[in-house]
Amino acid sequence: MIGDRGAMAAVIAVLHAEDVVLEFASVLRRHADRDVGVLVGHSGARVTLPGGLSLRERFELLAPLVRAGGNTEALPTPEQVAAWLDGPPEEVWTHSPADHRIRRARFGWIVSRAVPALAVTYSVGDNLFLQTVPDEAVAITAPEAEAKIDFINRHAGELLRSRVPDRLVTTDRVPVVERFFAADATRANRLYALISSLGEDAAVADDPWEFGRSPYEADRLDATAAWVTRWVSPADGPIVEVGACEGELTRRLAGKGYAVQATEPNDSFRDRLIAHAPSGAEVSSESLEDLAEDGKRPAAAYLLIEMLYYDQDLALLDALPTDLVLLALETGQLNDVVWPWLREQSTWRVAERVELAPPTLEFVCDGLAYLRKRGSRGLVLTRNPVPTGNGDV
Structure with missing residues (x-):
């Protein structure tokens, strides 16, 4: 009252x-x-x-x-x-x-x-x-x-x-x-x-970023999946997708024949991911921190796609059991966080830079609002050889 x-x-x-x-x-x-x-x-x-x-x-x-x-x-x-x-x-x-x-x-x-x-x-x-x-x-x-x-x-x-x-x-x-x-x-x-x-x-809400209904997100995810195929093939072994959310990229990669190990720590997102997981995809709850600590998922590549927005310690990448990491972020986050870290470390080298999606303005929530989708740029990181101690590498 x-x-x-x-x-x-x-x-x-x-x-x-x-x-x-x-x-x-x-x-x-x-x-x-x-x-x-x-x-x-x-x-x-x-x-x-x-x-x-x-x-x-x-x-x-x-x-x-x-x-x-x-x-x-x-x-x-x-x-x-x-x-x-x-x-x-x-x-x-x-x-x-x-x-x-x-x-x-x-x-x-x-x-x-x-x-x-x-x-x-x-x-x-x-x-x-x-x-x-x-x-x-x-x-x-x-x-x-x-x-x-x-x-x-x-x-x-x-x-x-x-x-x-x-x-x-x-x-x-x-x-x-x-x-x-x-x-x-x-x-x-x-x-x-x-x-x-x-x-x-x-x-x-289901699919809060509208991965399943946004033209921008569909183009970005298609470009990301095509990018993955240029660097690793299904025959190379499993790939780990960290922070898979509800599985829009997971489904694209599984459809191309990859054995995808999709990890998602958020319970609600993971439940939706499991409910729609394609054949060939394995779902687990590990975070990036868990994967680095356990080291139990050796893979042909680790995919860190649009998920390094949560103040993760980038040194965790060193402990991932792989020699190939594909990460994608918007340009501002790359410039402010990833590039300064890359310049200070010696474990990884940048093998490729690529624009996966340019920024665009797009309506959301059935036209109720619009915003600037910030675009996505990808970096391919390959692990540097470990020195043997006798001058050879």
């Missing part, structure tokens, strides 16, 4: 109280004569903003709920949010599951799961990498902008100098145009998985 007025016609569910002021002022305008419920996710606080009050008067009711901290509390579960709502309202407004501020994204995703029968309306919010196509863009009037600024200066001034990036209030986070889109729980799930691509939550 929001406040003591029962289920609301409209509820704005936000992670922090000031988010209503920053991103949802136009929703209060829309419902100027109707009560609007507010649910603050980090604390579970609830308040009713009565209809008929001015925007400034409604904002003032939020002031006691503003806290400069509150960025570390455990987020509520979907069941808790559903209980707080006390029955689904007519409208629910919340954060985008693709917000770059990951706790807000997760809270928006939680809200979508709390009311799965509703098409929730999301604020586009803050995202550096993803452009969400809005269903509606509402310009804020000068008096409304003044009300926003006045509230932040008087009640959330600490956030103007916050050292927590997600809490810092910057000019672009006080938008003069508020943008919104509607999505059902399934599409919200896909958006959240996409923005969580470097964390465990990436697995909440």
Whole structure:
């Protein structure tokens, strides 16, 4: 229940109280004569903003709920949010599951799961990498902008100098145009998985990177499989694919006759990989660290394809039981991480550099958003001979 007025016609569910002021002022305008419920996710606080009050008067009711901290509390579960709502309202407004501020994204995703029968309306919010196509863009009037600024200066001034990036209030986070889109729980799930691509939550949706439906990803994977065939043949022995995810590359290689040992430490991805594993593929749970430590999978080649994004120690490659490693990454990661390591070591030499896919702009989530796919470049590493100690190699 929001406040003591029962289920609301409209509820704005936000992670922090000031988010209503920053991103949802136009929703209060829309419902100027109707009560609007507010649910603050980090604390579970609830308040009713009565209809008929001015925007400034409604904002003032939020002031006691503003806290400069509150960025570390455990987020509520979907069941808790559903209980707080006390029955689904007519409208629910919340954060985008693709917000770059990951706790807000997760809270928006939680809200979508709390009311799965509703098409929730999301604020586009803050995202550096993803452009969400809005269903509606509402310009804020000068008096409304003044009300926003006045509230932040008087009640959330600490956030103007916050050292927590997600809490810092910057000019672009006080938008003069508020943008919104509607999505059902399934599409919200896909958006959240996409923005969580470097964390465990990436697995909440099947194929979060759209390997199976993206023209860019299909071309990249086809080019990668063809690249592998130029350096190792099925007759050379098994190949180990590290971080195989759900197996799109695995299936391509197995279809070419390779004995693929596909490893995937994420339980959800591995379950999907096993469910669709082709004949000739073996699936296991080892991480790169496990493979290097155990040394139990000698192979004609190890494939590290688009998986060195998780701060792995590249010295682990030295312990892999193979003389051939094919790795692929986007150019920035190669330049910032891989090339500096290569220049400082003597175990491997670069036998080939190749562009597997150029950068491109592409729609995702059935046209709900678009982003820049960063491209993929491959390096072939061959192990240098070990000196014998008598001057020969």
